Amino acid sequence: MSTLRSRLTPHLLLAPATICLVVFVAAPLVIVLVLAFFNLNLVTGTSSFVGLANFTTEIPHPEFARALRNTLLYAVFTIGPSMVGGLLVALLIHGLRRGQGFWRSLYFLPVATTLVAMSAVWRWMFRADTGVVDTVLGPLLGIHDWLSDPNLALAAITVVGNWHQIGLVAILYLAALGTLPQDQYDSAALDGAGGWNRFWHVTWPALGPTTIFVFIMTAGSALQAYDVIAAMTQGGPLGSTETLTFAIWNRGVHYFDIGRAAVLSLALLVLSVAVTAIQRTGYARRLESGGTR
Amino acid sequence: MKLLGQLTRHLLLALGGVYMLAPIVLMLASAFTPTADILAGNYLARPTLDNFVEVARTVPLGTYYLNSVLVALATFALQLVVCVPAAYAMARLRYRGRTITVWLLGLLILIPFQVLAIPIYLIFRQVGLINTLPALILPFVGSAFAIFLLRQFFLALPGSMFDAATLDGAGTVATLLQIVIPASRPALLSLGVFTVTSAWNAYFWPSFVLSDDSAATIPFGVVRFINSDAVTAYGPQMAMATLSVLPLLLAFLFAQRQFIRGLALTGQAG
Numbered sequence: 358m359s360t361l362r363s364r365l366t367p368h369l370l371l372a373p374a375t376i377c378l379v380v381f382v383a384a385p386l387v388i389v390l391v392l393a394f395f396n397l398n399l400v401t402g403t404s405s406f407v408g409l410a411n412f413t414t415e416i417p418h419p420e421f422a423r424a425l426r427n428t429l430l431y432a433v434f435t436i437g438p439s440m441v442g443g444l445l446v447a448l449l450i451h452g453l454r455r456g457q458g459f460w461r462s463l464y465f466l467p468v469a470t471t472l473v474a475m476s477a478v479w480r481w482m483f484r485a486d487t488g489v490v491d492t493v494l495g496p497l498l499g500i501h502d503w504l505s506d507p508n509l510a511l512a513a514i515t516v517v518g519n520w521h522q523i524g525l526v527a528i529l530y531l532a533a534l535g536t537l538p539q540d541q542y543d544s545a546a547l548d549g550a551g552g553w554n555r556f557w558h559v560t561w562p563a564l565g566p567t568t569i570f571v572f573i574m575t576a577g578s579a580l581q582a583y584d585v586i587a588a589m590t591q592g593g594p595l596g597s598t599e600t601l602t603f604a605i606w607n608r609g610v611h612y613f614d615i616g617r618a619a620v621l622s623l624a625l626l627v628l629s630v631a632v633t634a635i636q637r638t639g640y641a642r643r644l645e646s647g648g649t650r
Numbered sequence: 651m652k653l654l655g656q657l658t659r660h661l662l663l664a665l666g667g668v669y670m671l672a673p674i675v676l677m678l679a680s681a682f683t684p685t686a687d688i689l690a691g692n693y694l695a696r697p698t699l700d701n702f703v704e705v706a707r708t709v710p711l712g713t714y715y716l717n718s719v720l721v722a723l724a725t726f727a728l729q730l731v732v733c734v735p736a737a738y739a740m741a742r743l744r745y746r747g748r749t750i751t752v753w754l755l756g757l758l759i760l761i762p763f764q765v766l767a768i769p770i771y772l773i774f775r776q777v778g779l780i781n782t783l784p785a786l787i788l789p790f791v792g793s794a795f796a797i798f799l800l801r802q803f804f805l806a807l808p809g810s811m812f813d814a815a816t817l818d819g820a821g822t823v824a825t826l827l828q829i830v831i832p833a834s835r836p837a838l839l840s841l842g843v844f845t846v847t848s849a850w851n852a853y854f855w856p857s858f859v860l861s862d863d864s865a866a867t868i869p870f871g872v873v874r875f876i877n878s879d880a881v882t883a884y885g886p887q888m889a890m891a892t893l894s895v896l897p898l899l900l901a902f903l904f905a906q907r908q909f910i911r912g913l914a915l916t917g918q919a920g
Contacts, residue, residue, distance in 0.1 A: 367748075373792070382758050449663050465902075469901075471868070472853070520670065529914060587857060
């Protein structure tokens with residue numbers, strides 16, 4: 358009896374989590390795959406098998422290419438600046454003799470805010486002519502009314518995306534900088550290595566694992582970008598800020614085109630898996646091992 | 651020379667700090683300034699609470715707050731009940747297929763929730779959960795990430811702790827409640843910060859399953875408000891945004907270390 362009970366115990370402990378994960382992860386994953394091959398009418402509740410029709414409608418469609426392009430551009434202009442900016446902030450703070458805590462908190466403040474609410478604030482700041490961005494930066498940059506310009510709206514979105522995550526990147530780099538072995542710096546200094554050399558040959562390789570981690574994180578949040586777009590542009594103007602994740606909502610919930618929304622979901626899945634696969638590639642693996650070039 | 655370097659660092663950080671602080675400061679200042687003064691650029695010339703009164707007059711603020719608090723707390727509480735036992739079993743107990751379950755867990759973490767939103771939305775429509783609180787809570791109770799995180803932590807706990815409990819004849823539930831949970835307070839606290847803030851800030855999933863105010867949380871209310879109100883009423887809009895942001899900002903200022911540790915988990919959550 359008692360052996361039976363002890364053999365059952367692990368399964369009893371696992372049961373609630375297993376049920377949740379099957380219902381809300383595994384089953385939906387299968388359903389989204391199936392949905393991509395069906396035409397589902399939410400109004401009448403009928404569905405019909407359409408084979409690859411959803412794929413052949415969605416993938417060659419200019420809107421799909423546009424969503425991919427927007428997602429990629431958003432990724433490039435948030436991953437790069439956030440990583441460089443975050444690392445820079447971390448290096449600046451790390452070298453301070455006093456005030457480290459103050460600056461760390463200040464830069465982390467945006468991370469602790471509700472992104473969708475702050476996007477509403479940013480939308481107001483980007484407002485044409487009377488907004489802070491136009492009145493302060495307008496004369497300097499010579500551009501204004503970002504959010505109504507199909508060429509600038511995505512740039513405005515990335516300004517907010519970077520604003521929200523630079524502090525998080527900085528915190529992660531700061532934590533890594535705090536664990537660097539001091540003796541390597543001492544020997545580098547003995548060799549007469551200057552600031553840049555010390556950074557490039559000692560600090561940067563040692564930060565490798567953090568760099569990979571930060572890349573995966575920022576790439577993931579770029580693929581999932583939604584809140585800023587929903588609050589600031591609704592994908593407009595002329596679809597210039599409609600990214601993949603926003604397009605899933607737009608096709609599925611707004612236009613009730615479930616089949617095409619399912620195809621978009623699968624595209625998002627493929628891209629997400631691809632990002633994690635990068636972790637396994639050459640340069641990434643060398644960075645991860647913190648080794649030498 | 652050394653002093654100059656330090657000064658330069660502070661200066662550069664202050665420059666970037668303007669970017670970080672500008673929206674927060676402008677929001678707070680505008681929230682307490684009449685809309686006419688905001689348009690004229692006279693922030694806080696005549697400080698007022700009118701904007702908040704206006705918000706409270708036009709939207710069911712109490713419902714929003716209550717829903718947000720209920721969703722955040724229920725998600726975390728249920729997550730504990732579901733994920734702690736599973737993580738404990740996967741870390742400390744022996745059973746057939748353990749390797750496979752751990753491997754599967756690692757696979758599930760890689761799937762972004764956004765990929766699953768459409769099918770879960772359809773299921774919830776089918777069973778009538780649209781515009782209800784459970785719709786906002788249920789998908790996040792069984793979190794592969796939470797199980798993974800807790801398992802890592804349980805693995806690092808000293809084995810002698812569990813041996814002693816077994817010798818004392820403590821049952822599984824007693825071991826969980828009296829040994830595992832007290833010893834894991836740092837991990838549970840980080841997970842709590844992470845889960846509660848994610849639930850509080852969530853807008854993606856609410857925009858799928860909410861269409862009216864009955865189960866609306868604050869972020870949903872904010873977007874509804876800024877899209878419905880007259881475009882020029884910036885004062886109330888900033889007051890509404892403040893109401894969403896302020897509780898977390900205050901919590902952050904009072905418990906910075908726990909907050910940073912909890913939110914730093916974001917990167918691992920996939």
